[in-house]
Amino acid sequence: MTVDGRTAVSFYLDDVGPYVTEFSKKGKPMHPVPVSALEEFAEFVKEQGLAGAVSVIPGLNCLLTEPKNDVERDYAKFVGRLSRYNLDAHMEIMTHGPLFDFDEMKPIEGTSEAEWLDDPNVSLEEYLRYFRNTIKVGRELGVTYTGLTTPGTHPNMNPNVWKALARLADEGEFPNPAVPVFAVIDESPPVMRPVLVARSGRGASYDMPSGVWDYIASWRNSPDWIDVDRYLTPQGKGRMADLIRNGSPTAIFHMHWQGLNPATGLGWPAFQELIRRLNDQFGDRIVWKRPSEIALEAYKSSDF
Numbered sequence: 001m002t003v004d005g006r007t008a009v010s011f012y013l014d015d016v017g018p019y020v021t022e023f024s025k026k027g028k029p030m031h032p033v034p035v036s037a038l039e040e041f042a043e044f045v046k047e048q049g050l051a052g053a054v055s056v057i058p059g060l061n062c063l064l065t066e067p068k069n070d071v072e073r074d075y076a077k078f079v080g081r082l083s084r085y086n087l088d089a090h091m092e093i094m095t096h097g098p099l100f101d102f103d104e105m106k107p108i109e110g111t112s113e114a115e116w117l118d119d120p121n122v123s124l125e126e127y128l129r130y131f132r133n134t135i136k137v138g139r140e141l142g143v144t145y146t147g148l149t150t151p152g153t154h155p156n157m158n159p160n161v162w163k164a165l166a167r168l169a170d171e172g173e174f175p176n177p178a179v180p181v182f183a184v185i186d187e188s189p190p191v192m193r194p195v196l197v198a199r200s201g202r203g204a205s206y207d208m209p210s211g212v213w214d215y216i217a218s219w220r221n222s223p224d225w226i227d228v229d230r231y232l233t234p235q236g237k238g239r240m241a242d243l244i245r246n247g248s249p250t251a252i253f254h255m256h257w258q259g260l261n262p263a264t265g266l267g268w269p270a271f272q273e274l275i276r277r278l279n280d281q282f283g284d285r286i287v288w289k290r291p292s293e294i295a296l297e298a299y300k301s302s303d304f
């Protein structure tokens with residue numbers, strides 16, 4: 001529980017980048033989303049006093065450190081400013097797709113980052129090297145990563161991933177000693193809190209699942225996946241309502257840029273409606289926090 005008994009509410013926004021893929025359409029076409037959409041979202045977060053984490057994926061469908069056009073250039077500039085909007089930057093790893101060769105600065109055909117995170121044969125050193133390199137590319141963009149969001153869900157991630165993150169926190173590669181990780185979605189627990197998974201020196205990594213599936217149009221950007229009632233109905237039911245009423249220390253949800261973005265996402269009005277309902281019904285029982293703040297509080301306090 002937070003110090004004053006309120007539930008800490010936050011979100012992860014995944015797959016953010018200058019292009020989105022229309023998974024629902026044949027041939028999965030990709031189209032650009034102007035950075036003004038990300039700015040609009042960030043302004044809304046600031047205005048409403050919200051807080052959360054946004055994935056910054058330097059090699060998602062392009063290479064932000066080597067932008068080829070204005071859309072990519074605008075994103076490369078804007079991602080360094082996310083912290084001004086009370087938004088953490090999470091690595092959702094370098095490409096969200098194939099593994100990346102940091103010497104050649106290009107993706108490698110074959111294994112995906114998602115498969116690699118689960119591969120039990122990957123060594124601690126290999127994860128350390130890859131994460132360090134991703135953090136370095138982030139720095140070139142003015143981004144200070146505070147945590148990890150995994151591409152896809154990972155209930156059985158290689159334990160070396162957790163160890164590597166704790167080690168990097170101990171080495172000062174993350175700004176805080178506590179590193180939040182979004183790797184799974186779990187709608188079942190009546191209350192949720194960060195779970196310490198690995199320690200290394202003064203560094204620690206925390207499992208901080210999303211408590212509800214993405215019904216803000218999701219990565220499919222589909223109207224079939226819009227359902228604000230899943231979080232909170234006008235009558236005060238739903239997963240977020242349950243967590244808050246149960247006195248859950250945290251209530252974290254997640255969304256995807258494909259469905260959320262104010263330019264082409266079908267979920268933008270749904271997200272705003274969700275915020276309205278949360279404020280109206282639970283404004284005095286919640287406090288918005290960035291995942292890094294939640295993890296740090298858990299790190300410092302034994303009663304979390």
Ligand SMILES: [Zn+2]
Nearest residue numbers: 014015151152
């Ligand atoms: Zn993703």
